Amino acid sequence: MCSVCGERVLSAYAETDPEGLRRCPVCRRIERPFERAVAYGSYEGGLRELIHLLKYNGVRPAAKVLGRMLAEALAALEPDFDHAMFERGMYDQQPILVVPVPLYQSKRRQREFNQAELIARAALKSYAAPEHLQLALDLLQRTRDTHSQIGLTSHQRRENLRGAFAVARAAEVTGRDVLLVDDVYTTGATATECARVLRRAGVRQVWVATVARTLKLASKYLDDEPVEGAEEGFKASEFQSVKVGT
Numbered sequence: 001m002c003s004v005c006g007e008r009v010l011s012a013y014a015e016t017d018p019e020g021l022r023r024c025p026v027c028r029r030i031e032r033p034f035e036r037a038v039a040y041g042s043y044e045g046g047l048r049e050l051i052h053l054l055k056y057n058g059v060r061p062a063a064k065v066l067g068r069m070l071a072e073a074l075a076a077l078e079p080d081f082d083h084a085m086f087e088r089g090m091y092d093q094q095p096i097l098v099v100p101v102p103l104y105q106s107k108r109r110q111r112e113f114n115q116a117e118l119i120a121r122a123a124l125k126s127y128a129a130p131e132h133l134q135l136a137l138d139l140l141q142r143t144r145d146t147h148s149q150i151g152l153t154s155h156q157r158r159e160n161l162r163g164a165f166a167v168a169r170a171a172e173v174t175g176r177d178v179l180l181v182d183d184v185y186t187t188g189a190t191a192t193e194c195a196r197v198l199r200r201a202g203v204r205q206v207w208v209a210t211v212a213r214t215l216k217l218a219s220k221y222l223d224d225e226p227v228e229g230a231e232e233g234f235k236a237s238e239f240q241s242v243k244v245g246t
């Protein structure tokens with residue numbers, strides 16, 4: 001596993017840096033604006049269904065279960081959190097800001113909720129040390145709709161996301177540490193862009209936690225990585241193929 005993004009790394013490509021961290025080829029090539037990304041499980045089977053229930057069927061109680069899973073995934077970041085607290089020193093023990101990846105206004109209105117926010121809220125309720133974390137809503141805003149990501153290459157997707165997020169109250173985040181929360185980590189393009197914007201606004205460190213992540217090596221999309229927001233696209237194409245078949 002890559003110690004930065006959590007991607008599975010084939011041992012042939014594994015390289016360990018002087019700090020003893022193993023990095024995947026992508027994380028060796030680009031400097032990620034976040035420290036580490038963790039996830040509870042891979043985006044398939046029951047976990048994928050549960051996320052779909054929440055996002056597309058509006059079954060809100062699913063967020064409770066997903067939040068518990070996220071809280072479990074956060075255990076992997078506890079040494080990092082402790083280290084951050086140690087670095088800050090005893091006179092600056094401000095909690096880590098928990099920032100859900102925002103949806104664009106119209107999408108949020110359409111869905112009536114932001115799944116990342118519901119998951120973050122539920123996770124805080126079951127997290128063992130909630131005093132270390134503080135939910136920060138509307139700090140990060142999506143200023144542009146980006147639902148047209150489907151079919152773009154990862155490079156195009158990065159370009160497409162540029163300028164899609166903004167920090168509303170930069171003074172509140174200066175020098176703070178942030179835990180970015182989302183439902184699924186796909187290519188990391190969204191997390192990377194959010195973290196970049198947060199860091200530029202003065203955030204000290206960013207960690208990323210998602211309930212699920214797509215493992216590229218485990219998926220059949222070796223050359224054609226699944227894209228953020230691709231679910232709608234898949235649903236549409238399934239619907240079309242059903243129509244063709246009948």
Ligand SMILES: [Zn+2]
Nearest residue numbers: 002005024027
């Ligand atoms: Zn990596």
